[in-house]
Structures are given as C-alpha cells and as structure tokens.
Amino acid sequence: MSSALPTHSAVYEKLHHKSQGSWTKQVYVPIPGAQNRRLRILAPNMPSWRQIQGKLPKPMGRKRTLLLICFACTAMVMTVMLFSKKVGTPEWPDAWPGDPPTLVFRREDLQNIFRWEIASGHYPSRRSIPKMIGLTEPPFNPALPAKQRNLPPSRYRPPPTLVTPNTDTDTLGVGSKRVYLDIQSFPPSVAYPPRPVPGSVADMDLVMKHCDFSENKYVRDCLEVLRLGGGLDNGQRSRRGKMDDWKYIYMEEANGTIQIPTSTEEEEDEYPYPVRRPLAPDEIDAEEDPDAGLTKKRGVDWDPQLTLPPPIQHTPSAALPTPCDPDNPRLFHMFWTGPFTDKPYLALLSFLYTQNTGIHLDDWPETATVCRPEFWLWINPGPAAAATTTSALSDMFEQLKISPWAAPFLHPRFKDVIKFKLWNTTEQLDGVSEIKDEWRILQDSLFNSGGYVISVKHEEESSGNETSTKKTDDDLINRTGSTSASAYDRLSVILSDMARFVLCHRFGGIYLDADTILLRDWEELWGWKGAFAYRWSRLEKYNTAVLRMNRGSALGSFLFRTALKNGLDFHPMTVSRYIADAYLDGLLLRLPDALFDSAWLNTEYYQRDRPPQPYFTEFADFFDTPQQNSAAPQALGFNGFFKGAYSYHFHNFWWKPFDLIRNWPDLGSKFAVGERMARAALAGKNLTFNAALAEDDEELVEEETVASDKRDLDWASVMKRTFESYIRGERPNMYGEWVKFP
Template identity: 65%
Template structure:
C-alpha cells in the first residue's frame, strides 16, 4: 500500500528535496571508501517535478540507479585526475607522442651475440635475468659470475623440433653467502664499514625497488638501510620478511671454477629453409638505421677472467679500478667542493689512519675531478695544465684539496676533448668528420663552426672581435637559471662515456652528494646507470662501465653513426634497439635520486624522508618541514640511498649565511680569501644600487631607503653579516656544515672514524 505522505531517510534529505523541488537535478552525498571524514557530493536527476505517486514508486527503485551513477562519476573523475597528474612537458618532449623514434641500430645479430658473449664470459653479467630472445642464442652458454646451477635447457625429448632460442645461461661461479650486517653492542653509535670485497645483489634490489612493478621508494630505502647495516643497531623488530632484505653477499674463496661445457650437439643459428624457399635473413627482426651500412664484424679482445674478490692477490682488482670521475667546466665553486667533501665523509679513503696498512684487504677509492678550464668549445692553450693548478691554488673552494693529506685519494686532471677522443680506439680515426657538430644532444646540434670562423678571420685581418662572456659559446659555468651553460652539459654527456671506457670506474654528475660507502656497488662488476623518473629510460648522472668493454665498443660505434649523440634518452634507444639493455642495468631512482618521483607527483601518498615536492626544497626547505634538517641531520637524509642528485641549481649557494669553506685554522687563508671575495661582490652590487639610487633621486622625489638599522651602504657588507643564520637551517646548509665539521676534527665521519692529520 502506498502513502501520499513524503518519506525521507533523514532530515537532511528532506531539506535537499524541498530546496530542489523545482530543479532538474539534486545533490546526493555518498560515503567515500577509506575516507571517514569526507563524503562525495554528486548531482543526480531530480524526480521532484513528477507527481507524488510516481515519485513514491520510483524511490523504492532508485538505489541501484544512484549507485550506478555514482560509480560512473567516480570512474571519470579518476581518469581525468590521472591524466592531469601524469602529464609532463619534459616527458612529452622525449616520448615524442605517437610518433616512433627512428631506429639507431648499426650492428648485425651475430655481432650483438658476440658482445653479449664477451660481457658474460668476462663476469660483467652477475645477474640471473634472461638474455633477450631477440639476441637469438641457439647454443647453451655458461656464466662465471652467477652461482652454480643446472642448465635451464630442456631435455631433447621435451623440445619441439627446429631451432631452440636459448635465453638462460648456466651459472658456474662461486657460491654466495649473504651477510647480516649490523652494529653490535656496545659499538652501536655508528654503522659498520661494508665487508671488503662484498657485492650488492642488484637482482634482489630490483625485486624490492623497481618502480615499474609498483615498488615504493620509502620501502626500498628501508631495505637498503637494514640490509646495509645503516640502522646503527636501532633496528625495530619486524616480521620474518627482514631476512629477505639481505642483499649484500661475498663469494666463496675459489681461484678456479669448474666450467664444464654442456655436451650437446651445436644447432644452426636459424632453421634451414625448405627446398625452393628463399634463404632466411639472419638479421630478421632487426631494424637498421636508415642511410647507413651495417657495421663491419666487431673485433673484440679476449674476454677477461672473472675472479671473486677473495681470490685476487691484491686488495684492488687492476681490471676494476675504483675511480670516481667528475667533470667540471669553469671556475671551481661550492658544487664540486661539496661533492668531494661528501666523498671524504663517506668513502673508505684511509684519511682516518696515520698510514695505509700494506696488508689490508680494503681497496681505497680515488676521486678524479676532470676540469675543462675554459668554455666548452674552446681549445686548451699549451700552458693549460700549469694555469689550471695555479687557479686551483688561488681558489678558496679548491685549494684545501691540494693539501698533502688528500694526495692519494683526490686528483685534479685537465680535460682535453681532442686528446680524449683520440684515446678511444673505436672512433679515433673518424670522429673529426663530426667535429663541427660535436655538441649534439638528443639530435639538437649547437654548431660552433661559424663562431670559430669569424674569430679566425678577424685575427688574420688584424682586427679584434669583442666576445660576450654570457654568449652560449663563451659561458664557463651556469650563473643563473637564465644563463645556463648548455655546451658544458652536452660535453659532459659524452665525457662520462669516454672516461669510463678509457679508465673504468664510476662517473658522477657534479650535482651529486655521496651518502654512504659504495663498496658493494664496486663489487657488482656489471655496468649500470639509473632510471629517468617515471620513464623507462636512462639517467646517466651515475654511470658505471668497465674499461675497454664490448658494451663500450658498441656504444661508441653506434653513437658515431648517430652524430655522436650521448644524451641519456638517445643512449636508451641505442641499447633498446640492440636488445642490450640488461648489459647496462637501469637501477631504480631510489639508490641515487630518491626525491625525483615525488617531484614528478608520484608516490606522494607514502613519500620517503625528507619529503621534497621540488628539488629547490633541498636549498630552501619549506617552513612546514624546516624542523627536520637541524633535528635529524645527515642521519635523516634519505638514509639508505647511495647518493643524492639535486639536479643543477649551480647558481644557488648551499649555505648563503656561510658561503665560504669553513674548515678551521688549517685552511684559514682560503676562508679569508672567500670572505674577502664576498665583501667585494657585495660592494660591487651596492655600488650599482647606489648609482641607480642617485639617478632615480635626481628625477624622482621618491627614493629607495636603506634597510632598518643601516646608516650607510658600507654597513650592508660588514663582515658580521656573513654569519647571520636563518632560524631554521635548510638541508643543503646542514649537510655542508656536517662535512666541514669532520674536516675540522670536531666530529667523526658517518662510520665513526676521526680524521687523522698527522702523516
């Protein structure tokens, strides 16, 4: 029986109906799953205009309809929000929309197989990941860098007829013993140094940290922190899953390995065609770069012999030099200064010992800073090396590292583009054909030929040309966001591959701060870079490659045929087109760039510590988070990461209040020089302001006023103003002052070791 009286589930609903009785729509409030404090308000068709009887009948059936409409509204809202958050200008630039990138491949399949075999045989693939099926291996192969395991090839009775593609190698290497690294009472104030010769299982790291598989940076850092013993004995009891966080291992001490080749009949590379059919193309499936010929058969040296660290007679493996490379153009500033300071604070350099022990098993790393003293396009003069050291001696940011205490671990080296490219055997006879377009980044070429021609012509005619120091060809460093030294950045894209291929080691961008010992990363003998945020491309701000490797040969020959373009996005295309991506492992951002995903609007529901929404937060920490830097210090800065990449900001000082090397009495001369430079800069700036002030005062009765408490312009650059701190220190200032306190001898380094100055 129906009733003519209105029925409502609540007074709120009754008021809403009265308010919208004559409207075609009415709002409905629905609960949001998982959110107790808010409700979703949507508009639905209003049944008010209909007669009461029909309304009453419809009310009994409107529940499913409202639920369906609400679901549709939520679905379309999620789609729109996801699209708005996922868009990024720089990402669209390199994704190229729906237009595919042109192919870059210049190597045949048989040469790609040679490269893979050389790297595996040399121990440069300590991974259990499969070889891409596109490589087309048809013969079983062994891997000396993975533990012994049975072959993955099925017995013949289980295989289908025809050629079988082999993607799994058989491990024949030493056994791995995974370590439980942690401080033990009573020495729990600082974490222990990594075990010499230990290795990070990067397959295990990918399991816990791969963004592409939905892993969070926060969880990855917890695994890296606990598995590396960085919790300082403060481990909070967790469930049994903590055993899965042991990612550092040592290999069994074995000088010889039993490498037994599988006894199987060798299969042809491809199935023989039936009589009358056309012969199969051995490069079927490979897309060659247009307009170029296939590369001649690649010539590689004999593979290296993989040996566990414990079986090498010396502490350092001569085939695996432990050298950090960094490239710098122009005057030395606080940016390379802090990078080197972080190296001294975190790596096992031995500066905490009076003498380096001769019987140690620790391989002492070195830091090589390569300096291009002038503009990136300039040719060094004959006295460039002498001039470089004279400038370093007179530079307050650089001169401390010329102290004899650091001579075994820090080296300054002169970069010469011609000399370096001539040192690459793969391109030394051909690179000059591209010297007018060396500055190639992602296919965008900055030509320097025209400027050189004009300068040479003027010199021959006895005339002079006035150069603009802020011109893109004459810049030496980035002084602001609007005067970016683009040429030096492009040159560094190529320099990192040159240095790693010639000398081996790890390249670091100059906007990198080391946060922990890299011992176990040195132990992983494969090549790696890391992921470009959300994109499946490389960022080569960290690049590890082996000296004279087959991978290096591939990259330089491919780059030569693609305009010597070493932009990381282009390098991503090189390896993808050739199915060599696993040989240059793309590690997760969390290891070297833990803030990047947050700055791109990802994983903000569970961010790591500290929480940066933009890279500028490192230099200017937002007030809401500004208690953390001083309270937590170095210990609370992305604990677990191997390094932090602050992405440029060359013009932003780390510590504006103390923008000088604060290293104590031993380096007082450099500090005074830096302070004097600051006063001169302030005086010059104020002189310009005074001229502007006088000019405006003559024409305008309204003149600018001096700040409160300042009676003359001299007061603005008084020495006391250099030490006025912000109430809340920023992260950049806290890290700089932490490293400097170690050098002054006021605190130990991150592993509890005090610097020893008596040598």
C-alpha cells in the same frame, strides 16, 4: 639557439622548468587501475581566462560559457588536424612510430657482445637474455652460482632456428656460491654503522625486487630495505622477525679458477647443462634472414663486425691476490667546467665523509684488506668549445691553488685519493680506439644533444652582418659555468654527456654528475661488476647522472660505434634508444632512481601518499626548505637525509649557494687562507692569495655570534656544515672514524 634544444634535453631537466604557459596549467589526473600514478594534461589556466572575460563587453560576458565551449571544441579539432599530418621528415615512413631507429649492428654482433660481457663476469644477474638476441645455447655465466637444472636432452628439444629462438634465454651459472650477509652493529659499538665488508657485492636482482617503480614499489620502502640490509640502522631496528628477504649484500666464496663444463652428445642425458651442436650448413634454411626482427638505421650500412679482445677472467674478490681488482679500478669520475665553486667542493667533501679513503689512519697500511677508492676530478679549464693550450695543465693548478673552494683538496693529506685531471677533448677522443680514426668528420657538430646540434664556428667563418646573432652565439660558446637559469652553460652540459662515456670506457669506474653528493660507502656497488645507470624518474629511460661501465668493454665498443653513426649524440634519451634498439638493456642495468635520486618521483607528483624522508615537492626544497618542514634538517641531520640511498642528485641549481649565510669554505685553521679570501670577496674586497696568507683572522673577520646565523637552516646548509665539521675534526664521519692530519 638556446631555446631550440629539445624539450627532453638534460638542460631543461636540470633547470626543472615548469612546462606551462600563462594560458594553460598542468593538471595531474588519477589513472584508473594504476595506483599512485597520474596522467599529466594541459588545462586552461582559469585566472588568465577570467582576465579575458573581464575585458569583454557586457553582452559578450553573459555568453562567456558558450564562447569557452566553442573555443575548446575548436582547439580539439585543430589539435586532431595537426597531429594527423606527417610532422616528421619525409624520409621516415609512417610505419616507424616514434624516433627513427639507431641500430647499426647485426644480430651476430649483438650475440657476441652478450657472450663477451657474460663470460667476463659482467652479468651477475638471473635476468633472461631477450629472445631477439637470438641465442640458441644458454651461455655459461661465471658470475652466477651453479644451480642444478633439469633440461631434456637435445633430441627432445626442437632444433634452433637461424633467426631467433621462441623464448628468452637464461644463462647457466657456473660460479662461486653466494653467502648473504647479516650486517649489524653489535654492542658496545652501536653508535655508528659498520663499514661494508671488503669485497662484498650488491645483488641487483634483489634490489630490483624491492625497488622497481615499474612493479609499484615505493621509494620509501626501498630505502628501508637498503638501510636495513646494509647495516645502516646502527642496531636501532624497529622491525621484528627474520629479515632474510632483505639481505641483498653477499660474498662470493673463493673456489679457485672457475671451470666451464663441457659435454658431448652421449653425456647430455646425465649432465644438466647440455651444449647444443651448431647447425650444419645443409640444415640452415637459406631463405631465413639472420637479422629478421631488427630495424637498421636508415641510410647507413651495417657496421663491420666488432673485433673484441678475449673476455676478462672473472675472479671472486676472496680469491684475488690483492684487495684491488686490476680489471675493476675504483675510480669516481666527475667533470667540471669554469670557475671552481661550492658544488664540486661539496661533492669532494661528501666523498671524504662516506668512502673508505683511509684519512682516519696515520698511513694506509700495506696489508690493508680494503681497496682504496680514488676521486678523479676532470677540469675543462676554459669554455667547452675552446682548444686546450700547451700551458693548460700548469695554469689549471695555479687557478686551483688560489681558488678558496679548490685549494683545500691540494693538501698532502688528500693527494692519494683526490686527483685533479686536465680534460682535453682531442686527446680523450683519440684515446677511444673505436672512433679515433673517424670522429674528426664530426668535429664541427660535437655538441649534439638529443639530435639538436649547436654548431661551433671559427671567428673568420662568422658573417659580419649578423651582429646580434653573433653576440648571442659568442655568449653561449664562450660561457664558463652557470650563474643563473638564463645564463646556463649548455655546451658544457652537452660535452659532459659524452665525457662520462669516454672516461668510463677508457679508465673504468663510475661517473658522477657534479650536482651529486655521496651518502654512504659504495663498496658493494663496486663489487657488482655489471654496467649500470639509473631510471629517468617515471620513464623507462636512462639517466646517466650516475654511470658505471667497465674499461674497454664490449658494451662500450657498441655504444661508441653506434654513437658515431648517430652524430656522436650521448644525450641519455638517445643512449636509451641505442640500448633499446639493440635489445641490450640487460647489459646496462637501469637501476631504480631511489638509489641515487630519491626525491625525483615526488617532484613529479608520484608517490606523494607515502613519500620518503625528507619530503621534497621540488628540487629547490633542498636549498630553500619550506618553513613547515624546516625543523627536520637540524633535528635529524645527515642521518635523516634519504638514509639508505647511495647518493643524492639535486638537479642543477649551480648558482644557488649551499649555505647563504656562511658561503665560504669553513674548514678550520689548516685551511684559513681560502676562508679569508672567500669572506673578503663576499665583503666586496679583492684579497690576493699572498695577502690572505699574511692576514690575521681577528683583523679580517668580526666576532661571530649564533644570533647572526639563519634561524631555520636548510638541508643544503646542514649537509655542508656536517661535512666541514668532519674535516675540522669536530665530529667523526658517518662510520665513526675521525680524520687525522700528519
């Protein structure tokens, strides 16, 4: 069952498998005309072929060259014959290349989705709306500054058609003026970068300009723009000259309520933003198909027209009565299943080290000008397929209390910024209005990854004569957490694919995979109100390891209704198809992976001629830094780790400790109980919480010396120790702020 998952599944991506057998190997061949790109092909693995040749009789061995040529020709012929056959299911005609279509909404619904998102300020971009959406009138965009445009009056323009216009459609900015910021540290405070300006916004159009892999932009260059434009250089700039082109962070001026202009036919000659009259019924060609060019999902009817709430009023942060926008809550979401380990532990520490949580203050001031973010860690207490019990919430907190890795975050100092939430699949799906009345039809196939369904049956439904299969299935279904590459909790990964969309649509905010650590303040990302994920390495697909969506948005409604008609499949590759089939790419921006996953391209043999710092050729380098590069972690520290990126995604490795030598929470005397329990467990002792509470450190732990530590520390160890030393009060955070405990 586990081996039948599709090859593009997130399970395999996170395992970082090498897709090569013993008789073949991957070879990367330069592509003419495509700088720094490689074509990946399978070639014979010569050591394996030599083993065969060595076993051949001598006369045969002398003809090995001819035999290899014959074998290669035969393989090519068989390959051509194989792919010339109809390998898909018979219901899909050959005229539809690739994956079958997923679209269930008509063009009118897609237009309404675009209009709603734009009117709500969720499209602060100058990107054009695809012509296939069919908008014949440029919509007013309150998230873009007003800009004069000289358009000819409507009588000089060809009339719109019912199907689609001839070109893409631009939105018309009617919003506040943007002031781009020069963010720097000034003497004498130059040791640490300044916090981002409250309410600032990242211009994603400029980020794409400097970072888009499709435009041959390097991750290294992107990170330089991000750190200089974000003021992370701490006044240590080596560049000279004006850097206005690298200023990607701006503030919207407060200009009160935005007034959407209107016009009449007589005013069109004077007003640069004409409003085109809708076509009269007798002007519409009845033979034109309003959905021409759209390919509906086979075998289903068009979904009923979406009923959307009124658009949200876009208000610049400077005009808000409070620092926090109620329509844009600053919530980080993370999903976790199984025993609490060092992975969510480090994610939470990185949140405290980088975000403006206020733990460096005695109390959060009522007059604060900053919106305080929160981190909601959603915990599924048992196996992903198990039902939630009535005592699940209390049991969850009891387990957190005795967990060495989780207990520190129950300290009162963190109660306002870190909150543990109980995940209940039934409750969460019932909370999504778009699917609450229909999702139970698919309850036996909820674990759907890339179209492959892992069926979860009740014990009484299982066949008694399939003992070995049942044992394997039970191991997969009852697994909690991943202890190795072979014992991987696949159901939890699949459940998390759906959970991230549920949480963002219900509550708003940003979802982070648990194999993520934060590297800088996300203030300007919160300011950009559009939805986003990031690019799947070299592919023009989404990776939803980071996902931003607005609460109750039209885009969210589209995704849930579409997913319902496609088996509730939320695998990122499938979501990429939902978005592409509907031409809604602009509403879920595909940000460059340099912002959140800076090593990914290097691990796939791209941009190795000019890699970023640090240079990882595989994700395992984070945990086991190669010896020739092992001086960098200690010499450069946190500031030398993909500086400029917002986060780092280490792609799984749940079973790999961050710090093998000190594999326990090292947070100082305030959290000594958890440390004692973890140390005792490593020593093979079973120390209960109450016993650890009464233990004396001197009796339990031998005196440590620096000689017992690992000589060359890996990047993962350095990052863990950096975050822990901040909580111990031995160093400030990345912005020079010292933690305070009451």
